[in-house]
Amino acid sequence: MTGAMTELKTETAKYVYGVIRAEGASPPKGAGIGDGPVGVVAHGSVAALTSDVPVDFTEAGREQLLAHSRVLEEAMQGSVVLPMRFGVVLPDERMVHERLLAPYGEELEAQLQAMDGKVEVTIKGIYNEEAVLREVVAENREIAGLKKAIEGKPEAATYYERIRLGELVEAALGERRAAAAPQIIDRLAPLAVDVRVGEPVHERMAVNASFLVERTRLDEFDRVVDQIGAEQAGRIQLKYTGPLPPHSFVELGVGV
């Protein structure tokens, strides 16, 4: 029993938030997941931001997600940071070297260089439902006709007509979404280094895109976002999130 107890290893593992440059690296002062301090594990020119978590760490609640995001946000104030996806845990510090920093060292270094001075901004556009439905009715004769035919009639008597109407509306909204997204993205893309276009998350979402923007061009980018927002007022509400670490623009190759 006592022998077995002393055999037990440390009961913590290393949670990894992201990768920074080793030179001049200092960990964020804010607490990490579980309120523990965030430290730096350096290896050559790259370093991982880590903190201790219980070996059986499996929690992914609001607190943990926020902590992950806060650590990265603070780190990006100081310098370039490559964010890890939420939930990367290595057994101990040695494994941080062996599984992450050593095998991927060159790749990480190259990405740090590529991401230096750049931030991610996500732009989502949400339709004003009433406004877009009015447009659809005004511009689609079949929809307008069906709508008229149904008006004033009891629901039970128009069941199939109403399904047909809804189907047409749904399709028209889909077309509108497909047309709106490039219009907005094409205005912003020239001001960005890179763009990732995501799928709409729900039917009212017109645009969902991430832009990699030079910090020095952020003002310019923001102005154009506001211009588009003003032009689309009452029709598409733009949502701007950022500046963020470049989540959508980093990736590790397979291998090792």
Added chain:
Amino acid sequence: MATAMQQQPYRGGSGYVARSSSSGLYDVLELILDKGLVIDVFVRVSLIGIEILTIDARIVIASVDTYLRFAEAVNRLDLMSTETQGLPELMDGITEGGASKKTQGVLQGAKEALFGDEDEEEDEKEKEPATTQRRSSSTTTKRRRATSGSSSGSSRRRSKGS
């Protein structure tokens, strides 16, 4: 454009764009769960509910139910042309329909686990479409303990798609 704003660092002047930084969890959720560096074998956090939230929320399923709601929404347009204040209710209806009945229960559960019962942001969006919703971080970083559905002991691997 705005003239007074152009002297200082530009932080948004038109009031038509809703802004938030990473302190607004809802906005960065998709990014921190789905994007970023990952070493496959070591991603072992169990993301019960959350995984479903991020993945299934993307699938917009068109169903009879959705169609009927759209039809109703369109038919109500005339009633509202004089009193546009009826909009929030309409939008609530649409949003529910759009999310599809199948995923709704799960989504709601995951959302509650993550954001508590006040999903301020979504509420704001529903109530004041097309107006300013600049939020100070103090309102969005309100921390609530996430308990239900997020702390199961079972672990599951999320692989990056081999």
